[in-house]
Amino acid sequence: MAIAAPLKEKPVQRPETTMYSILLIIGICHLLNDSLQAVIPAMFPILERSMSLTFTQLGIIAFTLNMVSSVMQPVIGWYTDKRPMPYALPLGLTSSMLGILGLAFAPSFLTILCCVFFIGLGSAVFHPEGSRVAYMAAGNKRGLAQSIYQVGGNTGQAMAPLITALILVPLGQFGSVWFTLVAAIAVLFLIYIAKWYKDRLIHLRAASKKSPAAAVQTVITKPIILALIMIIFLIFARSWYVSAIGNFYTFYAMNAYHVSIQQAQSSIFVFLFFGAVGTFLGGPLADRFGKRNVIIVSMMASAPLTIFLPFAGPVIAYGVLALIGVVLMSSFSVTVVYAQELVPGKIGTMSGLTVGLAFGMGAIGAVALGALIDSAGLTPTMTAVAFLPVLGLLAFVLPSDKTLKEWHS
Structure with missing residues (x-):
């Protein structure tokens, strides 16, 4: 039975016009931001050979990147809910630009960790504020708006295999220096977004003064806490599985199919590319069929596919990875919107919590799975993680979309 309890706060009053131009630009910025992060796992095969790093050390690099972003995202989201900071967006990408520049020249494992810290910090600033921009520009199409925003990030992550095959394999570690240009372009776009964001805040503040009833003061009840816990478990299952595949x-x-780095990376590209497709499709489907329904179908329908993948073979694996990407990642943007509507008035906090958790769970998963591979072996580990989406059964406990509306009506 779904969690249910009445709550009598008024919903956030938002304009009904969907600002597609702003959504497109913030989606492109998300693509550019996450393509910078994609450089890190893309470098793993290069670093493993050039610096003789262990799987555990590679996991620690991924942990540093994702954990910095995970810990800081909800903190930044909470702070900017109280004091919005439009120009934090270009400042965050500047931090990432410095990190990626240092990465090209990093001589040691510790230096790499330091550079990755700056990239993670930039990501921590960008994600909750970028999600807030998408929310402000959404109008009455929250699912679609969040999908446009999130699909940019998933597409950027999908760039990792292409970055490896086309840039890092021929140029090595120094090849990452070219991504400082990517960061610079993102900074310019975000200066434009920050100006729109600032003007929009002025408009919203003026409207709130005219209509004080539009203000939201959400009471965090026990049913809301339980629903958030369920969301956290679902994010855990999805993030650990994505971490296993991506890293x-x-x-x-x-090892299993005796293919080259380029061929192996192409299968990751298929998974991430179709994951971006699934991310985009999830939002409109949630607007039409309900967020809870999309989350349930996403998790449960992907479970048989993930269990079959380790036995698929090198050719069929491409199709299976594509299907897993579409189905599993269709819930990515939907969980963000679900959390935002679960606790209205805390847009930055909820987006920082859900997206930050995805990064953080992936970070912990990278370290844990890397250590497990070192101790138990690659094949047993990849076979075991295939059962993680079965935890999607917990989605049946989530309150329905109708219940959420009743709570806040």
């Missing part, structure tokens, strides 16, 4: 399936394919 270690390359090595699994090379």
Whole structure:
């Protein structure tokens, strides 16, 4: 039975016009931001050979990147809910630009960790504020708006295999210096977004003074806490599985099927590319069929596919990875919107919490899975993580969309 309890706060009053131009630009910025992050796992095969790093050390690099972003995202989201900071967006990408520049010249494992810290910090600033911009520009199409925003990030992450094959394999570690240009472009776009964001805040503040009833003061009840816990478990299952594929399936394919780095990376690209497709489709589907329904179908329908993948073979694996990407990642943007509507008035906090958790769970998963591979072996580990989406059964406990509306009506 779904969690249910009445709540009598007024919903956030938002304009009904959907600002597609702003959504497109913030989506492109998300693509550019996450393509910078994609450089890190894309460098794993290069660093593993050039610096003789262990799987555990590679996991620690991923942990540093994702954990910095995970811990800081909800903190920044909470702070900017109280004091919005439009120009934090370009400042965050500047931090990432400095990190990616240092990464090209990093001589040691510790230096790499330091550079990755700055990239993670930039990401922590960008994600909750970028999600807030998408919310402000959404009008009455929250699912679609969040999908446009999130699909940019998933597309950027999907760039990792192409970055490896086309840039890092021929140019090595120094090839990452070219991504400072990517960061600079993102900073310019975000200066424009920050100006719109600032003007929009002025308009909203003026409207709130005319209509004080539009203000939201959400009471965090026990049913809301339980629903958030369920969301956290679902994010855990999805993030650990995505971490396993994104960070270690390359090595699994090379070991099990004896393919080259480029061929193994191409399978990751398929997974991430179709994951971006699924991210985009999830929002409109949630607007039409309900967020809870999309989350349930996403998790449960992907479970048989993930269990079959380790036995699929090198050719069929491409199709299976594509299907897993579409189905599993269709819930990514939907969980963000679900959390925002679960606790209205805390847009930055909820987006920082859900997206930050995805990063953080992926970070913990990278370290844990790397250590497990070192101790238990690659094949047993990749086979075991295939059962993680089965935890999607917990989605049946979530309150329905109708219940959420009743809570806040």
